[in-house]
Amino acid sequence: MTFDHHxxxxxxxxxxxxxxxxxxxxxxxxARRHERLGAWGIDIAEGERLxxxxxxxxxxxxxxxxxxxxxxxxxxxxxxxxxxxxxxxDFELLAGLPDTFADGRDxxxxxxxxxxxxxxxxxxxxxxxxxxxxxxALGVLAARSRMPSPRCxxxxxxxxxMGLSSGQGDSTN
Numbered sequence: 001m002t003f004d005h006h007x008x009x010x011x012x013x014x015x016x017x018x019x020x021x022x023x024x025x026x027x028x029x030x031a032r033r034h035e036r037l038g039a040w041g042i043d044i045a046e047g048e049r050l051x052x053x054x055x056x057x058x059x060x061x062x063x064x065x066x067x068x069x070x071x072x073x074x075x076x077x078x079x080x081x082x083x084x085x086x087x088x089x090d091f092e093l094l095a096g097l098p099d100t101f102a103d104g105r106d107x108x109x110x111x112x113x114x115x116x117x118x119x120x121x122x123x124x125x126x127x128x129x130x131x132x133x134x135x136x137a138l139g140v141l142a143a144r145s146r147m148p149s150p151r152c153x154x155x156x157x158x159x160x161x162m163g164l165s166s167g168q169g170d171s172t173n
Contacts, residue, residue: 005098007070008063009056013106015073015152016056018159020048023137025162033133040129046112047130053109054127054134057093058085059152064096074153081152082138085131090117090124 024030037047059081063073066080084093094114101107116123141158142150 004070005096006102008073009060009098009106010102011070011073012056012060012063013053013103015059015155016052016054018155018164019055019134019137019141020051021164022155022158022162023140029140036129036133040126042126042129047133049105049109050113050116050127050130051133051137053106053113054085054093054130055081055137056106057097057110057113058082058088058134060097061088061093061095074151074156076152078138078142078150078152078155082135082142085134085138090127 020030020033033048034044037044040047042050059073059076062068062076062080062084063070066076068076090113094110094117097110101110113127116127141155145154147154
């Protein structure tokens with residue numbers, strides 16, 4: 001099997017897009033997140049999009065580090081992705097990404113992430129704050145799960161059960 005970075009990225013991006021809607025099953029969580037983003041001076045729409053891409057980057061980094069192909073993304077533990085979100089340096093999360101992106105939104109979000117990474121100062125602080133939001137969201141899902149060590153595949157399953165998963169980006173063919 002060859003390692004297809006494009007397919008892996010699409011699966012990771014899909015995971016990132018599902019994260020907040022699944023967490024927001026408890027509606028009060030969205031309000032709290034919006035309060036935190038506002039208190040940090042981060043626009044809510046931009047902050048939530050960066051949380052999505054941050055989660056995708058963390059999942060992608062773990063998958064690349066452990067040589068997990070797109071078809072095997074489901075087996076990655078949420079705890080490993082959460083640890084990567086807060087434990088890896090920002091530029092480490094960017095390693096191994098495809099050179100081009102099929103989805104223009106993903107490309108733009110990764111460019112914003114890169115800009116934040118290299119600008120430093122308040123932007124580094126924002127990335128740190130956003131990484132804590134990713135870690136918090138994944139922790140919520142892990143705590144909510146009946147499984148002892150929930151995996152990325154559980155997020156896809158929970159999203160589908162909530163009617164959220166369109167399957168877009170979820171194809172491994």
